[in-house]
Amino acid sequence: MKKLLVFILFASAAFACRRDEQIFENPYEGGKQPLGIKFLDEPPSVPAGEPGAMVSFKVKGLLPYKSRLVFSFNGQPAEVTELDSTHVSVKVPELASTGNVQIVVDDQAFYGPVFNVLGKIENDITFRANVGTNGPISKMPELPDGRFLLIGNFTNYENKGAVTPLNRIIVISRNEELDRTMLFGKGAYGPLSDVVVQPNGKMLVAGNFSGFDRHFWGVKRMFNVCRLNANGSPDTTVVQSFTKKDTVPVWKGGTDGSIARLFQDANGRTVAIGDFNYFVQKRYGVGTADGLKDSLVTDSVEVSQMLRFNSDGSLDSTYHYDLLLHKGRPATNGYISDAVMQPDGKLIIVGRFSRYDDMQVSNIARINPDGSPDRTFTATADDAVQRITYNAVTKQYVLAGIFNNYNKTRFNKIVLVDESFNPVAGFATGMLEGGGINQATQLSNGLIFVTGFFSRYDNVQRNGIMVLDARGKLAAGYNAIGKFYGFLSGVVESRALNGDMRITLLGSFNSFNGQSAGNFTRLLVK
Numbered sequence: 446m447k448k449l450l451v452f453i454l455f456a457s458a459a460f461a462c463r464r465d466e467q468i469f470e471n472p473y474e475g476g477k478q479p480l481g482i483k484f485l486d487e488p489p490s491v492p493a494g495e496p497g498a499m500v501s502f503k504v505k506g507l508l509p510y511k512s513r514l515v516f517s518f519n520g521q522p523a524e525v526t527e528l529d530s531t532h533v534s535v536k537v538p539e540l541a542s543t544g545n546v547q548i549v550v551d552d553q554a555f556y557g558p559v560f561n562v563l564g565k566i567e568n569d570i571t572f573r574a575n576v577g578t579n580g581p582i583s584k585m586p587e588l589p590d591g592r593f594l595l596i597g598n599f600t601n602y603e604n605k606g607a608v609t610p611l612n613r614i615i616v617i618s619r620n621e622e623l624d625r626t627m628l629f630g631k632g633a634y635g636p637l638s639d640v641v642v643q644p645n646g647k648m649l650v651a652g653n654f655s656g657f658d659r660h661f662w663g664v665k666r667m668f669n670v671c672r673l674n675a676n677g678s679p680d681t682t683v684v685q686s687f688t689k690k691d692t693v694p695v696w697k698g699g700t701d702g703s704i705a706r707l708f709q710d711a712n713g714r715t716v717a718i719g720d721f722n723y724f725v726q727k728r729y730g731v732g733t734a735d736g737l738k739d740s741l742v743t744d745s746v747e748v749s750q751m752l753r754f755n756s757d758g759s760l761d762s763t764y765h766y767d768l769l770l771h772k773g774r775p776a777t778n779g780y781i782s783d784a785v786m787q788p789d790g791k792l793i794i795v796g797r798f799s800r801y802d803d804m805q806v807s808n809i810a811r812i813n814p815d816g817s818p819d820r821t822f823t824a825t826a827d828d829a830v831q832r833i834t835y836n837a838v839t840k841q842y843v844l845a846g847i848f849n850n851y852n853k854t855r856f857n858k859i860v861l862v863d864e865s866f867n868p869v870a871g872f873a874t875g876m877l878e879g880g881g882i883n884q885a886t887q888l889s890n891g892l893i894f895v896t897g898f899f900s901r902y903d904n905v906q907r908n909g910i911m912v913l914d915a916r917g918k919l920a921a922g923y924n925a926i927g928k929f930y931g932f933l934s935g936v937v938e939s940r941a942l943n944g945d946m947r948i949t950l951l952g953s954f955n956s957f958n959g960q961s962a963g964n965f966t967r968l969l970v971k
Contacts, residue, residue, distance in 0.1 A: 480550055481506035484557040485531070493561035494537050496925070499526065501534045502546065502557060510550045518560060519544025519927065520906030537562060540905050540919065543927030543958060559959065564925025565971040566912065568960055569947060574621040576603045577963015580613075581953035583638050583934050585965070589646060592616050592624060596650060597934075598636035599964070613637050614650065616677070627677035630658030635669075639707045641715060646675030649696075649715060653703035666741070668699020668725050670707075670717065672758070686729045696758035698726040701745070708786040710814070713756040716764070716792065718784050722749045724760045724773075748773030750781055751794075751816065765802075765816025774816070777801050785835050785842070787864075790814040795830035795844065808848065809833075824866040826851050831883050838889040840864055845885035845895070858882045859895065861915065874917045875903025886936040888970070890946065891915045892923060896933045923970075926958050946970040 485503035494500055507514060508530050516523050516533065518541035527534035533548075537560075546557040580599030587593055595602075595617060600610040605623050612632025616624040635654025642648055650657075651670040657679050671694055672680040680695045702721030709715045728742040746760055752773060753764035765774050779798030786792050792812040794801070801810040804818040807825035812818060831846040842862050844851065851860045852867070857874040858881050879900030887893045893913040902911050905919060908928035914920040931954025939947045949967045950957065957966050 480510065480553060482510070482548060482550065482553075482555050484548075484555065489558065489560060493563050495563045496537050496539045496541055496922075498537045499534060500537060500560070501527075501532050503531060504533050504548065504555075504557070505531055507533055507548070513550055515549045517547050517549070518542070518562060519908075520547070539921070540924060542906065542908075542925050544908075559927075561959065562925040562927075565922040566926060567969050567971075568958060569941075569967040569969045571941075572621065572967040574603060574617075574963065574965065575961075577965055578602050580964065581636075581932075581934065582951045582964045583636075583652075584640055585935065585937055585949065585951055586640060586642050588616070588642060592618055594640060594642070594648065595965075596637040596640050596652075597964070613652075613654075614677075628658075629673075629677040633657050634659060638703070638705050641707045641709045643709070643713075647680060648673045648675075648677075649707060649709070651704035651707050651717060651719075666727050667694060667696075668701065669704050669719075669721075670696065670699045670754075670758075672696040684729050691729065693727070693729065694758075696754075698724055698754060698758045698760060700752070701725055705781075706784050708784070708792065710786075710790055714761055714764075715754045715756075716751065716786075717754065718751050718781055718794070720750070720780070721752075722747065724748050724752055726759070746772060750776035751812075753816065763815065765812075774802055775800075777810075782829070782831050782846075783833050785833050787811075787835075791819060793833060793842075795826075795833045795846070797829035808846075809844070822866070824852060824862075831881070832885060834886045836887040836889060839887060839891060841869060841887055842866070843885045843887050843893055845882040845897070847881035858897075858899075859885055859893075859913075859917075861887070861893065861917070869915065872915065872917045875919075877902050884933040884936070884952075888936075888938055888946065888948065890970075892920055892970075894936050894948065896929055896931075929957065930954065941969070 483505055487503040490501040507528055511528055516525055516535050521538045521541045523538045524536040526536055541562045543562045546560050548555045578599035579601040580597060582595055582597040584596050585593050596614050598613055600606055600612055602611050602615055602623055614629050614632050614637060616627045618624060633654045634656045635652060637650050637652035640648055640650045649672050653669055656667050657671050674680050681692050682695045683690050684693050700721035701723040704717045704719035706718040707715055723745040725743055725745045728744055753761040755761050767774050777798035778800045780796045781794050782796040784792055784794045795809045797808055802818050808830050809824050809826055811822035826848040827850040828848040829846045830844050833842060833844050835842050845859045857877045859874060861869045861872045863869055877899050880898030882895055882897035885893055885895045895911050896909060900908055910926055910929035912920045912923035931952060933950055933952040935951040937949040941947050947967055947969055951965045953964055956962055
């Protein structure tokens, strides 16, 4: 009886559910019908071409839509010169760049193969670092003997650090070969962000690390900066501690937080800029209260964002320092993202801040050689300035970021200025869409190499990379490079044996213009 009752209740519920069912319209009805357009599995008539070249693609189903189709190269519309049932011929547009070709008919898109647009910038086939590094590269200064020093946050280079890691610092030859004569040992225990090569060949490296080549026990007591000998070994000395002799860094001090930039002045002193609040220094020769053991004492002095080291690494109390309060004077009320040192020793700092010391500023400030604000400097930006670079040949600076106005004049995220920080006459910017700029470097020929997270400039498709002329226009012939995804920390200019310009790109990226790249690559600039 109970089973019968359960069955009746279940059947009644099921019947009630069926009775309440409603029939809805098919949500996919009314959609656009397929047009029958398809790129065929055949290569174009030529694999690459310059703007103005004629190219044919095998495509079926286009003929009925001849008057309505738009053919484009990486988003740039092209002129259709010939079309039939199985192919279309087009003219590569003037501002085309490497990327997928595309056909659009009535808002329906059909993607074709990648077409390589040739221009005045191309990959340097003599560049031999095919694998590169497994992490970001920060800097690549040239050493006095012509070799190059690479620092960053990597542990491998050209697969030569798979067994014994190459921790964040290496030297390579001019042919990109790893130099194994350097005595870096276990390297840096944390990322490196900047380096100063001193006249005597020694190297001052900085970043966010606590030791270098730690199989020497004593040199693990480092605070984000250390000095290396010309052969790469830590610059150390032996001191008498409370109970024994100890090996310690010659460079005396450091900081409690990361260091982003280093600048050395004519007197051998070094300005450090970063995210820190204290200068710190170990003191040796102090015992514990019972007098039986060493007691490593760490002295600290409050000083934020900017300080200057003496040539031995001690704190320079003549730089932006309050002798009465025994601490550094206030720096910015925000963050410093970049800086450059002028030929006269003054520093230009940029970032997002509205004050430096007791002076009101707007995301950019000039600092006197003693660390005080330069009150004659009046440049302003209405939002963050992320990068500043200087070209000693043109004697011009490029500022880039997310600002829209510089000195109360409209400039979209980038501006070219002279040594007085006035905008260069004739320079104007087009509309930038999709994001900001995180790197902009002027080359000695006046062209400006720009990267960021933007999608279009001046109504032209430019995915993360573009080259501008001195007027702020897209430079003709130099913008055929395809999409760029990544971050550049530097653009290093050099010359080939025949005198042609070359630029080496450093940063964090795994491909460039359709070719794999391990965080750096080299280009030829015609």
